[in-house]
Amino acid sequence: MSDENGTPATPRGPRPEAIRFFGTTWVDHDGGYGARRIAVSAGSLLAVAVSCLVLRFAYQGLAIAAVGAAVTLLIAVMFAVCTALAFGHTWGAFTRRPDPERQASLRGLLAIGFLGSLAAYFLRSLTEAPGEKLHREEYEAARAAADKRASRRTGNPSRKRRT
Secondary structure, eight states: OTTTOOOOOOOOSOOOOOBTTTTTTTTTTOOSSSHHHHHHHHHHHHHHHHHHHHHHOOOOOOOHHTTHHHHHHHHHHHHHHHHHHHHHHHHHHHHHHHHHHHHHTTTTHHTTTTTHHHHHHHHHHTTTTHHHHHHHHHHHHHHHHHHHHHHOOOOOOOGGGOO
16 A cells, blocks of 8 residues: 555556456466366366357267268267367467467367367366466566666665765
C-alpha cells in the first residue's frame, strides 16, 4: 500500500501471464493450484471419454448408412492420423510458442484431431499446469532482464566524482 493515499502500490517489473483455468496461481503454486490441477485433469479425462463416445456414435452411423468398408477405413485412418498430429502439436505447444500462421493453417486438422489435443492436455496436467514450464521460463527471463535494467544505474550521475 502506498503511504500517501492508501492505494495499492503497483509492483515493479514484469507480470506473469495467466494460464487458462489457473490464472497466475502457477507462479507460487498458491490459490488452490493443486485443486485446479486435479479439476483440470479430471475434466480433460472426462472430455476424452465423452469424445470417444461421440466418435463411436459417428462410426455406428457409418455402419448404419452402409457406406462400405473402404470409406469406413478411410475415415478411421483420417481420425487416427489427425489425432496423432493434434497430440504432437498440442504437446509441443506446451514447450514453445507456436507460430500463429502455422496455427491458423492447422486449425482444421486440430479440430478433426480434437481427441489428441484433449489427451495431451490431460497428460500434461498430471505433472504441471499445461504450459507452465514455458510461461515460467519466459517470466524468469523477463524478471532477470528487468532486474538487470533496474540495477544498471544507481545514484545521481551528476554527483559522480571525476578524477
